Amino acid sequence: METTRHTRRVVNPETRIGHVHLKVGNIERALGFYRDTLGFEVTQWYGEEAVFLSAGGYHHHIGLNTW
Numbered sequence: 555m556e557t558t559r560h561t562r563r564v565v566n567p568e569t570r571i572g573h574v575h576l577k578v579g580n581i582e583r584a585l586g587f588y589r590d591t592l593g594f595e596v597t598q599w600y601g602e603e604a605v606f607l608s609a610g611g612y613h614h615h616i617g618l619n620t621w
Contacts, residue, residue: 574615574616574617575617576617576619577621578619581602581604581605581618581620588618593609594607594609594615594616595607603620604617604619604621605617
């Protein structure tokens, strides 16, 4: 059996991500991870279909929605 070796890629530490929008199946469950585990703060709700989270007071870094 032949074994394939993969080179581990590392994201450049200078990389910055402005906004990430994720479609999720369950807002509350996603908040359990992004807010409660990782520590992002909720900045705004859009009805019950979306929530926006941030670090450091920015308007939002992560958008979670069910659309």
